[in-house]
Amino acid sequence: MSDTMTRPATGGGKATRPMIEVKDAHKSFGAIEVLKGIDLSVERGQIVAIIGPSGSGKSTLLRSINHLESLDRGEIWLDGVQVNAPLTGKAFERHINAVRQRMGMVFQHFNLFPHLTVMENVTLAPRLLQGLSGEAVRARAEKLLDKVGLADKAEAYPSRLSGGQKQRVAIARALAMEPKVMLFDEATSALDPELVDEVNLVMKQLAQEHMTMLIVTHEMRFAGEVADRVLFMDGGVVVEEGPPDRIFTAPKAERTRAFLRKYLRD
């Protein structure tokens, strides 16, 4: 592509390219502008946490990256490929299906497929989309279920699992496509407090394996522990960003201070 032609050839160019890049993202729902020009870049292997009050646009931003919401203006790039490419109709459908296979997404409400077993939940997409043999996919799924500590639940239906177990299956399901990045949309917000840790633990493990992750969260402590960088969003803009130490201990913006004061007090 001409894009790589103009790029300075430092180390093949690829190493310097951010994994996720958002440029001037705008999005409105009716008269309400939820994203007012967001810029964001996440390097390979980096973990970025997005915090902010409800309605700040952080979930919409995350969903836009996966194109579950389409931007009104702006660009989203995943590893050098434009997610919201200027294509239409069938061509765009094909494009977005291919791009989404490289992004894992974890939802607040798990969204496991209730009519399929845990194993089937995890194997469905690789079986359909990657043309692998049943055995290969099963072996991969077994490894992943083992990793999230649910090897013994492979044949169970989601209705038999606790919230924490469901979310761990959802993470395994996303990982089964061997994505380049993982997007977490308030993955622990719907969980009972005592179930939060088991999910956080899995996420920390992914962090140690240098998975590129973008995490929308309400949990400041967890963000502080795993994130390389924290973004504070409010009113559809990124108010402030930086390493977690600085954001949590010495926020520059008054809005960030007010938010953290309120949050840490509750």
Place this chain on the structure above:
Amino acid sequence: MDLDLMIKVTPFFVEAAWVTVQISVLSLVLGLAMGALGAWARLGRSRPLRVLGGAYVSLFRGTPCLIQLFVLYFGGPQVGINLDPFTAGVIGLGVNIGAYMTESIRGAILAVERGQTEAARSLGLSRGQAMRRIVLPQAARLMIRPLGVNSVALIKGSALVSTISVVELTYTAQRFIGSTYKPFEMFAIAAVLYMAIIYGAIRCVQWLDARHAID
């Protein structure tokens, strides 16, 4: 109550009940096909198809089934549609119940949580794959009860085709009343047989429902 007479005529009623079963099953099949087509049109991305599907539902739910049967059977020949009573009955009832099926199927599909489609799409499944693999299997379970209710309504509604001279239960009862002057007995036999058919239908629905219950 003339029990001897009732016993004597019952075989004729059983035969007529079989016609009622046939007409019900055939219109049910047609109705399900129309319902699937209607739901597909109403939920699709093509605006003309959505409008067409909406018009179908409004027209056939918004007018009496009896009038629809009359238009087809008595009005049909005027525009070159000549159907025998049985065929006209099946088509009339099937297309009518199809409008109700359309709404039941559409409702079931819409009742599957949006997050299910989002999760499927986020994995890279196409729109069609998400529909076939994730949404429809879940919607099918939600459809069983409402479609069962429609089927029972259809069986009861099949009495209407007696007015276009299909020799089914109701028509048979009326015919025997003409010769015996015993409306109570004749309608009672018909009612009992309708109940038996409907009981069978309800059991089928319950069996399906239990078989496809979520875990």
